[in-house]
Amino acid sequence: MLFKILLVILISYMIGNFSTSYILGKYLKNVDIRTKGSGNAGATNALRVFGKKIALFTFFVDALKGIVAVIVGRMILQDTGGLIAGVFVIVGHNWPVVLKFKGGKGIATTIGAASFINPIPAIIAIIIGIIIIIKTKYVSLGSISAMALVPFISLLVVNPFNLEYFIFLVILSLMAVYRHKTNIKRLLNGEESKLGQKA
Helix, strand or coil: CHHHHHHHHHHHHHHHCCCHHHHHHHHHHCCCHHHCCCCCCCHHHHHHHHCHHHHHHHHHHHHHHHHHHHHHHHHHHHHHHHHHHHHHHHHHHHCCHHHCCCCCCCHHHHHHHHHHHCHHHHHHHHHHHHHHHHHHCCHHHHHHHHHHHHHHHHHHHCCCCCHHHHHHHHHHHHHHHHHCHHHHHHHHHCCCCCCCCCC
């Protein structure tokens, strides 16, 4: 059992280490995305620095990482393995050892993992996030709001209550909010970049 848990953690973490925006930036533009824009290795900064095509591809692959990790986790350790993998693929994306622990903020990977495990709470949270982004033009505010709300959304729509799943969502929520701490400061100071602004 312990071996399987450690195996799930290791595999999912290494899947998360595949930094799409960093790899695309390096090989297509000869640019380290972590030195441009917000310094974040994710889809939103890829949009600012590289444009829509690379940003969309980054989002798709990063979300796919979450799905693949959950599938592998379930193959090794059933549903519990999927939840563990969902957490650690995001840890791998946010703090990748191959990039000296400077990665992204994990929203696309979180969407992939959470949507695959249980789509209803994830979809509701995504819709709320999109509405906030459309209204405010702040991607960070939409991401933070959606992630902060998703555990509470699950309490309303998931029946019967699943403690493991709820803890999983709380961990994802806390990681997302923590990774956006600088965005929160900029939002409070009126300094956050809006959607569409170039780096």
